[in-house]
Amino acid sequence: MPERPILVIGGGPAGLEAARSIADLGYKAVLVEKRDRLGGMPDEAGYAQLTDFRDAGEAMAEMAGAVEACDEVDIRLSSTVTGSIGSVGNFDVELTNGGKPETLQVGAVIVATGFQHFDPGRETQQYGYYEHDDVITLVDLEKMLKAHNVVRPSNGEPPERLCFIQCVGSRDRQIGNEYCSKVCCGVASKEAIEVRQQLPNCKTFIFYIDMRMYGYWENEIYWPAQEKHKVNYIKGIATEIVKKGDRLLVRGEDTTMGRPMEVPMDIVVLSVGMEPSAGTREMARIFGLTQNKYNFIETTGGALSTVTTNVAGIFACGATTGPADLEDSISSAGAAAMKAMATIRKHKDTAA
């Protein structure tokens, strides 16, 4: 019996890294992606630059190209996983491609279905995302930055004052997302730098609770944002956005100065957090994976086990298991590939 391949679900950074890693060691992988192209969220959401300031489209094309060049990887686009039976070493996984069903026989599974951005219209009505044209999200701004066309949606004119509001959909008990989404401080700061580069006359502000610029983001993004690019960081809480004449008025409290604030803005960017994607929730259901209270897939074994799920032979990586930056996704994808191959190898030895 030939060795069964490893199923990788999701064609974003984590899934691409996992699939290529498997191929690099001569194992076979099937990479399933629901969209008709690879590249995942950075491609789908039209990110301008990654947090290392590399062009996101170019980086994702390079990752996708490397996987496409692997004979060992069978890529299935426009396909979704709809069911699974069996256990470690012998999973029969049902797939559909535009209604055309198929059963794949795989030895192990890596779930890399990632996250979705929090919908700021859903529960934080005080920010008026659906009400005010010039209230946008980090993702909306990425698209504008990519197109080199940062303008006020209400009138098509470049903004003179733009601000970010951090922790929208994160660190928020009222909406049930108590966790920190980890990347928004870094992403907002990166976008603020890009705004300042594209529109040097646009005053740019970030309202935050804590700036979580951990590790090298501190020296590579946060300090240059302040010193070189003159981004203004204000520790404060925005409670309301109202329309005032042609502009938006952000109301809240400057917690450092200990006083109320009312600042006019042309564009307000909501730094929306991470939630498990529909695919992540669906794969948890299909494979019987334990989810945490936020519906991300739970890894077992604490800090020393980052990709193992409750089901033997099924591994999870990237933002499938919780808020993750790109480095997290790449490293955990490599680790998941390694563990999935070890599982296949062990099962073959046992079965032999």
Added chain:
Amino acid sequence: MPERPILVIGGGPAGLEAARSIADLGYKAVLVEKRDRLGGMPDEAGYAQLTDFRDAGEAMAEMAGAVEACDEVDIRLSSTVTGSIGSVGNFDVELTNGGKPETLQVGAVIVATGFQHFDPGRETQQYGYYEHDDVITLVDLEKMLKAHNVVRPSNGEPPERLCFIQCVGSRDRQIGNEYCSKVCCGVASKEAIEVRQQLPNCKTFIFYIDMRMYGYWENEIYWPAQEKHKVNYIKGIATEIVKKGDRLLVRGEDTTMGRPMEVPMDIVVLSVGMEPSAGTREMARIFGLTQNKYNFIETTGGALSTVTTNVAGIFACGATTGPADLEDSISSAGAAAMKAMATIRKHKDTAA
């Protein structure tokens, strides 16, 4: 010619995970550790609990035991790497064990030599680490927590008031460590919880700039620390510690209240950051690895390449490349193992 093994340098969490991963796929590894036992910094520094609140000694013993049980891993304790010649696929690495030299022929190398804690007596004299007995570090407190004996070094009595000062040796341009050490907010909060558990009458404070409780640390450590364990978080900057009678006086500024503060403490814990270990700096020199300005080993390729160095066949993981939490170390070690095996495999194919 038999396949050359992979050399893993460092027997801490990252090195142990890398060595076991290599064995799991049937490749051979040589694990070199300078101490006479495995377990790395959590063992050497006597950590009480990991950030997932698991007993650190037990967790490290389990990791070490798993590697010791691998036939494929040749463990060399009390050994250090002293030189290397050759290139990818064919490194001849010199080793010494108590003056006894040996040459190992290896195909690839994983550097997992990690970090050392910042020495707070070195440059931040205002905190009086060498001057005041009751000024200690995160590491000193770990040992006390592990021994269930948290007492004032000056008089052996349990403290009634204990505080942590964050960012000692991190985010500090004057001493040249501009980066954030990433884990100190989480570690200090974990230790604060343990203090409150062991000494319920000890009032516990954390003075911070930003609380970088990213991802799940927010809901798993930070919220419980405040709500369940009544740890007091104060956004403030401590500028000086002086002796006042039997106690210490912490002087600085409460930046939220916008006023100077002077608070008496029985123990002051300096939350010291991460610097590259002597081993990391030495391995960089021996293998010709590019270091960043902080002397950590630099990875190439930005966010999408987390373990690759400038030298083909040499990989770095864990805190060898910069501030890293345990999850980072475990994931990047798996990824490094995978890439090192791929290198060996590719080289064998090329040479065949």
